[in-house]
Amino acid sequence: MQKSGSRSRTHVAPARLKRFPLTAAICLAFASPAFAQDAATQAPPAQPAQPAQTAGQREALVLDTVTVTSQKRSENLQKVPISIEVLGEQKLDELNITDFEDYVKFLPSVSYQTFGPGFSQIYMRGVASGGDGNHSGSLPSVGVYLDEQPITTIQGPLDLHIYDVARVEALSGPQGTLYGASAQAGALRIITNKPDASGFSAGYDLELNSVSDGGIGHIEEGFVNVPLSDSAAIRLVGWNQHDAGYIDNKPQDRQFPIRTDDGGTPDDTSDDTRASWGGVLTNRDCTSTDLLVCTGRADDDYNDVDTTGARLALRWDISDDWAITPMIMGQTAKANGAFFTDREVGDLAISHFYKEKSDDRWWQAAMTVEGKIGNFDLTYAYGHLKRDVDVDSDYNDYGFWYDTLASYSAYDDNDNFINPSQYIQGKDRYKKDSHELRLSSPGEDRFRMTAGLFYQTHKHDIEQRYKIDGFGSQYSITGWPDTIWLTKQEREDKDEAVFGEFSYDFIPEVLIGTIGGRHFRSENSLKGFFGFSDGWSSGSSYGESICIEQFGPDPASWPSFNGAPCQIFDKTVKESGNLGKANLTWQINPSKMIYATWSEGYRPGGINRRGTLPPYLSDYLTNYEMGWKTSWADNRVTFNGSVFHQEWEDFQFSILGANGLTEIKNANQASIDGLEMDVNWAATYNLQIGAGVAFYDAKLTENYCGFTDDAGNPVTDCADPEAPDGTRLPVTPEFKGNIIARYNFTLGTMDAFVQGDVVHVGSRTSDLRILERGILGDLDAYTVADLSAGISRNNWTASIYINNVFDERADIYRFASCAETVCGASGVVPEYPNGQIYTVTNQPRTIGIRFGQKF
Numbered sequence: 001m002q003k004s005g006s007r008s009r010t011h012v013a014p015a016r017l018k019r020f021p022l023t024a025a026i027c028l029a030f031a032s033p034a035f036a037q038d039a040a041t042q043a044p045p046a047q048p049a050q051p052a053q054t055a056g057q058r059e060a061l062v063l064d065t066v067t068v069t070s071q072k073r074s075e076n077l078q079k080v081p082i083s084i085e086v087l088g089e090q091k092l093d094e095l096n097i098t099d100f101e102d103y104v105k106f107l108p109s110v111s112y113q114t115f116g117p118g119f120s121q122i123y124m125r126g127v128a129s130g131g132d133g134n135h136s137g138s139l140p141s142v143g144v145y146l147d148e149q150p151i152t153t154i155q156g157p158l159d160l161h162i163y164d165v166a167r168v169e170a171l172s173g174p175q176g177t178l179y180g181a182s183a184q185a186g187a188l189r190i191i192t193n194k195p196d197a198s199g200f201s202a203g204y205d206l207e208l209n210s211v212s213d214g215g216i217g218h219i220e221e222g223f224v225n226v227p228l229s230d231s232a233a234i235r236l237v238g239w240n241q242h243d244a245g246y247i248d249n250k251p252q253d254r255q256f257p258i259r260t261d262d263g264g265t266p267d268d269t270s271d272d273t274r275a276s277w278g279g280v281l282t283n284r285d286c287t288s289t290d291l292l293v294c295t296g297r298a299d300d301d302y303n304d305v306d307t308t309g310a311r312l313a314l315r316w317d318i319s320d321d322w323a324i325t326p327m328i329m330g331q332t333a334k335a336n337g338a339f340f341t342d343r344e345v346g347d348l349a350i351s352h353f354y355k356e357k358s359d360d361r362w363w364q365a366a367m368t369v370e371g372k373i374g375n376f377d378l379t380y381a382y383g384h385l386k387r388d389v390d391v392d393s394d395y396n397d398y399g400f401w402y403d404t405l406a407s408y409s410a411y412d413d414n415d416n417f418i419n420p421s422q423y424i425q426g427k428d429r430y431k432k433d434s435h436e437l438r439l440s441s442p443g444e445d446r447f448r449m450t451a452g453l454f455y456q457t458h459k460h461d462i463e464q465r466y467k468i469d470g471f472g473s474q475y476s477i478t479g480w481p482d483t484i485w486l487t488k489q490e491r492e493d494k495d496e497a498v499f500g501e502f503s504y505d506f507i508p509e510v511l512i513g514t515i516g517g518r519h520f521r522s523e524n525s526l527k528g529f530f531g532f533s534d535g536w537s538s539g540s541s542y543g544e545s546i547c548i549e550q551f552g553p554d555p556a557s558w559p560s561f562n563g564a565p566c567q568i569f570d571k572t573v574k575e576s577g578n579l580g581k582a583n584l585t586w587q588i589n590p591s592k593m594i595y596a597t598w599s600e601g602y603r604p605g606g607i608n609r610r611g612t613l614p615p616y617l618s619d620y621l622t623n624y625e626m627g628w629k630t631s632w633a634d635n636r637v638t639f640n641g642s643v644f645h646q647e648w649e650d651f652q653f654s655i656l657g658a659n660g661l662t663e664i665k666n667a668n669q670a671s672i673d674g675l676e677m678d679v680n681w682a683a684t685y686n687l688q689i690g691a692g693v694a695f696y697d698a699k700l701t702e703n704y705c706g707f708t709d710d711a712g713n714p715v716t717d718c719a720d721p722e723a724p725d726g727t728r729l730p731v732t733p734e735f736k737g738n739i740i741a742r743y744n745f746t747l748g749t750m751d752a753f754v755q756g757d758v759v760h761v762g763s764r765t766s767d768l769r770i771l772e773r774g775i776l777g778d779l780d781a782y783t784v785a786d787l788s789a790g791i792s793r794n795n796w797t798a799s800i801y802i803n804n805v806f807d808e809r810a811d812i813y814r815f816a817s818c819a820e821t822v823c824g825a826s827g828v829v830p831e832y833p834n835g836q837i838y839t840v841t842n843q844p845r846t847i848g849i850r851f852g853q854k855f
Contacts, residue, residue: 072440072450078591083625085108087106088166098163108693110122114840117159118159120157125185129654138606143187146158147192150456153458155428161331165190169188169191173623174621178501192313195313199227200227201854203853205222206218207850209847210847211845223238232314241307243304245300248349250350251284256278283296293469308332313327340839342839352394358389361387368382379436380437382435386432394423395423398818401818424465430459436453447504456495458494465487466485474535489529490562491525493606497519499516501516510587511586517578520577522604524604526606528567541612579602592630597627608662609661644673650668650669656819666708667723676693691737691739695734703721729765738760754788779814785808786801787801788802789801797852799850802846805845812841813840816835817836
């Protein structure tokens with residue numbers, strides 16, 4: 001489908017046909033990962049068809065040249081010796097892509113797990129241990145960049161609305177020398193359209209869509225590019241999107257257990273004849289009593305999202321050699337409900353009891369300065385990112401299942417049993433500043449270099465408040481009513497580096513060698529408060545018990561930490577090291593190239609959110625790769641690919657530990673063997689086809705015992721490992737592939753198209769550990785198909801699409817709200833015969849219409 005407003009390009013119209021026999025066949029076609037035909041070299045305008053001409057006699061399209069900047073300079077994709085998947089502006093348009101989940105499915109090298117918009121964890125090439133994403137978890141292994149600036153926060157990257165975007169680049173494998181710690185397994189780059197002083201342009205797009213078994217959504221998008229002079233222009237982009245809900249929060253009554261002693265009579269250990277609350281919690285609307293709590297949260301289609309944002313950029317060509325591009329961009333995404341289902345409740349359904357919503361607000365100020373020093377190109381890139389996230393989460397499962405299995409109870413001011421259900425109110429405040437200064441020699445020189453300096457600081461203010469309504473003040477955190485647990489912490493990550501890559505043509509334009517290196521220093525610190533009150537958990541090794549131990553029994557004498565009772569820990573880890581890269585490229589002829597690469601990447605260690613635990617160590621990834629990039633049939637076909645072997649050393653692994661807190665440990669060694677390929681074919685003047693596939697064999701190469709020594713090093717010699725040598729790594733399928741076909745034709749006086757795509761994702765394991773994997777179950781393979789068709793004339797475009805044509809339910813992620821051995825316990829509660837497991841799935845069948853104009 002075409003968005004006429006945002007993605008300017010030269011439209012390619014085929015010669016007029018008396019009939020279009022391929023239309024039906026195209027409806028069965030598939031989707032492409034790297035089919036990035038931008039408007040660099042479009043075919044000439046179509047001429048009226050000659051009576052004797054047939055479709056087979058028409059001139060074939062030549063595939064467009066795709067320009068990327070993955071190596072910090074503009075280059076032809078087919079000349080870059082890196083495995084890169086690219087979705088260009090036109091392809092983003094044609095595939096109806098508006099957000100992260102839309103484009104990631106067309107990138108075979110990328111896998112992910114998510115809790116909902118803005119809360120995704122991205123993995124590439126099978127470098128995935130699963131379970132990441134806690135508020136103070138590991139740094140991501142895949143970096144996401146908006147133009148030159150990193151936009152990944154600790155909890156995940158920004159879920160940027162994709163509009164007026166030139167391309168999305170996925171750089172596979174360690175990109176450690178040029179991108180550093182945030183690109184251990186690869187990098188995603190979102191490149192926006194820049195202001196253009198050559199002329200005025202503007203456009204808009206409107207969409208209305210309907211979700212099967214859900215609600216009605218809509219999108220409004222627009223841009224305007226205004227020259228200010230011959231050397232300056234501004235570009236203003238705005239969008240508003242409403243995503244309809246499709247998950248129902250079904251009415252349910254939850255009976256909490258009534259405990260008895262061994263004689264079968266009520267346990268009378270307190271004035272109350274019950275040993276636990278023993279009441280009923282319901283999400284219906286009703287009047288609450290002591291043994292009945294009504295929350296009124298049941299609702300249909302309750303996981304809707306409203307996203308609004310804007311981008312303003314200025315480009316000023318100060319002289320022939322110097323230019324400056326400042327930009328400011330912001331977005332607000334307000335989501336209601338949950339984006340996962342409980343299949344014991346029903347299809348696209350859960351039964352939750354407390355408020356669930358998120359408010360994700362961010363803005364970024366960025367500036368890029370480009371200039372020349374002699375004949376060297378100098379670039380300075382600065383970014384300041386501020387992100388605020390407020391989240392309300394239902395945590396009732398924790399209280400219910402622990403009450404059921406472990407006599408967990410809660411009390412009011414008079415020590416009477418009360419409903420022990422918990423809910424979470426979370427506030428995350430992120431600030432990120434990055435600076436990069438680099439110098440590049442002329443690209444036509446026999447010896448070329450890119451070298452630079454990088455500095456980044458990332459601060460995260462964490463507040464997680466676990467609440468029980470009516471919880472006794474004697475048990476609540478001091479100064480925080482109804483709060484059974486409080487996490488109030490500050491985290492800071494610093495990264496500084498010197499980097500460079502140097503290339504030399506041993507045989508000009510034929511045999512090229514490249515070496516690269518990066519020297520880094522990183523620092524991770526975490527300080528603050530976490531735990532219970534002393535009244536609830538006296539003598540514990542965290543929480544208010546430590547405040548008493550350090551500052552005495554009187555809370556008035558405790559030095560407050562950002563409103564928390566006190567600071568109970570302050571830890572820092574520092575490290576430095578070097579990463580390397582070596583590449584040899586043979587340009588066999590102008591259209592065919594092969595290369596071999598050795599490269600390294602790393603991810604810094606850090607401090608656990610439970611500050612009493614040992615720090616986790618850095619993990620390293622070493623890549624050995626051979627690849628090819630080829631063009632055939634006079635540039636009507638491209639066939640690219642790579643084979644690789646990766647060794648992952650002491651990789652970081654996150655689990656839900658005591659009290660439901662994430663604990664990060666190092667989990668020994670793993671290896672990943674893989675094959676990635678993509679092909680693009682201009683089959684005829686009217687028909688273009690592209691496909692991409694990825695095959696991975698990712699597994700442990702040493703036992704994961706589940707514990708480390710006192711220095712944090714993983715232990716491998718144990719009698720009963722939690723995951724033995726040879727265990728498959730989670731999240732990533734052994735096979736992922738997609739294919740796309742698009743057929744253009746004329747319909748009367750209008751240009752028209754039909755398009756079909758299919759994406760297949762193989763089965764995946766849900767957890768590294770064998771026991772937990774058995775509880776959660778495997779993630780089934782799925783296949784999703786999309787269809788679209790449209791017409792255009794002059795400056796307007798209209799189209800219709802059907803996404804997820806067969807209404808497939810994809811298994812994207814599976815989890816339990818507390819430790820799997822508790823919340824996933826089968827047979828304990830009759831209404832949950834398989835425990836309580838949640839599955840994140842895709843959006844059901846969606847039908848939409850679009851209309852747009854450009855000027």
